[in-house]
Amino acid sequence: MILIESVLGSRLDPALADRLHHLEHHGRVDVLTLPPGELARRRFRATSAGGKDVAVALSRDAALYDGAVLRLDDDGALVVRVDTQHWLRLQPRSIADALELGHHAGNLHWRVRFGGEAMLVALEAPADDYLERLGSLVTERRVSASVLEGGG
Incomplete structure (x- = not known):
């Protein structure tokens, strides 16, 4: 060692x-x-x-x-x-969805940054784990999601 x-x-x-x-x-x-x-x-x-x-x-x-x-x-x-940082790009559909998304990300202590109207979450686990935590925001398509590699 x-x-x-x-x-x-x-x-x-x-x-x-x-x-x-x-x-x-x-x-x-x-x-x-x-x-x-x-x-x-x-x-x-x-x-x-x-x-x-x-x-x-x-x-x-x-x-x-x-x-x-x-x-x-x-x-x-x-x-x-x-390693290259992977980011989960989350795009809310409305201001209310953005507020709820921000509330979740803050409570979960996710490392985030912003790109225009999208929130970028640094992935430290599989993206599906993050999406599952967002629940109805994702399942009801109030927030769209995609994975980015590198600078985001």
Whole structure:
């Protein structure tokens, strides 16, 4: 198991980039791919692309991000990659439906953003789980839904 207690810096930092480049040529850079929702967590376990068990225990002031270097020594490196965020686009048909949709999303603590008149919900579970929670808003077609990949 690899214990990670700090972030060394970004893979783009000149001081780290040259060493990473050298290790990449020798096949010694492992990747820890995380869903976007995991980046805010400070303590968790995951498995790297190379099959290594990784335990992350970061201080409150440390932050994970795409390209964060977690380990870098002569034996190899471990770099964070972030999966593509999928979004559930919810389009209410009326102001009343929009208010009810906002009420549900707030009570359920969904991570949202807005695109025009649509609400975009960051998917951290299957889209059907979210749609089921919305109940009659979806079944009565008061809110239409579609899944978007990437920036939304």
